[in-house]
Amino acid sequence: MTIIIILALLALCLGVVEIFIIPGFGVSGIAAILCALADVVLIYQFYGFLPAVLSVAAALVLLGLMLWWVSRSRMLDRMALHSTISSSSASSDQLSVQVGDRGVALTRLALIGNARINGKQVEVKSSGAFINPGTPLVVVAVNEANVTVEACPQT
Incomplete structure (x- = not known):
């Protein structure tokens, strides 16, 4: 017992x-x-x-x-945590990027990587394809902290 x-x-x-x-x-x-x-x-x-x-x-x-x-x-x-988070994870460089801006891939974009756009290093997301370093890019969408790019032919 x-x-x-x-x-x-x-x-x-x-x-x-x-x-x-x-x-x-x-x-x-x-x-x-x-x-x-x-x-x-x-x-x-x-x-x-x-x-x-x-x-x-x-x-x-x-x-x-x-x-x-x-x-x-x-x-x-x-x-429970009751505080609110009012900041964004986007850097000021990412927030300054506009649709149509051009740049070059700094790292291999295996969907996500780094690119130089408007002279600033920005974390970007490929629209689907893998993109090699040095490939020219164009910004196709900017949503909050996400900058979406595609490879474009050099002009």
């Missing part, structure tokens, strides 16, 4: 550690699941099928009640 209580408390403690201290599905989460399973197996061996099923049902009901309580409480609000 004592080992059953110890395993249940250990599973509970490891579950709390997994949720609040070490987030992710790691060693403590797996250990909590194994302790809970061992607990159910011991209940089945010592007391039979019905008490084992009742203990699993009670654990599921308690888990549901805890999830309901946590979702209604302010606990999640304290754990």
Whole structure:
């Protein structure tokens, strides 16, 4: 009987550690699941099928009640990030590029690479084809931080 209580408390403690201290599905989460399973197996061996099923049902009901309580409480609000990010990942060089600007590929554009456009080094995205370094480019689209280019014949 004592080992059953110890395993249940250990599973509970490891579950709390997994949720609040070490987030992710790691060693403590797996250990909590194994302790809970061992607990159910011991209940089945010592007391039979019905008490084992009742203990699993009670654990599921308690888990549901805890999830309901946590979702209604302010606990999640304290754990959540509420700040807003007002900056952009685009550099000032990328923001100065316009559709129709011409440049040259500095690196191989295996869909994404660097190009020199208007004398500035800019991260660009190819419109689909691989483009080798030194290939002349034309800007076909600018969406926020994404500059899309295509290879163009030299003029």
